[in-house]
Amino acid sequence: MREAQSLASDTLAATVDDLCQKFGAWKTTHALMRAVWRHRQMKNHISSLSNRMRRDIGLPEDSSPESRFSVWDIRL
Template identity: 65%
Template sequence: MREAQFLVVDTLAATVDELCRKFGVWKTTGALILAAWRRRQMKNQMSHLPNRMLRDIGLPESENAPGEARFFPWDVRF
């Protein structure tokens, strides 16, 4: 049974050509750019974390950390 099964793999150019014919050049280009942008954003970035979270994970505090002016109930010291 295994010998009878064949994987059909198109080249990248053929796949992109098929997508362009089906959805159009601009939609395909936009989708590729969006996919690349989302892939880029999946990396772990610490720049958006407030200082309290940076302290919790053992990183140095940032001078321009966002959200430091907001009040959080868990910041209250007893």
């Protein structure tokens, strides 16, 4: 199966060239930029984590005034 896949696959440059021939350079570039942007947005961000969650995973607490208070932060 792997040998058949490697025979059927083109190089990246040939694939991009085919896409540019079929759809045009601007549409291909736009689709590539959208894909990169979507991939960038899927990364995890720690800015929305509460201080408790930050402590649980070993990160320093957020000391900014706009850090949110959570019921889970109450220690008994």
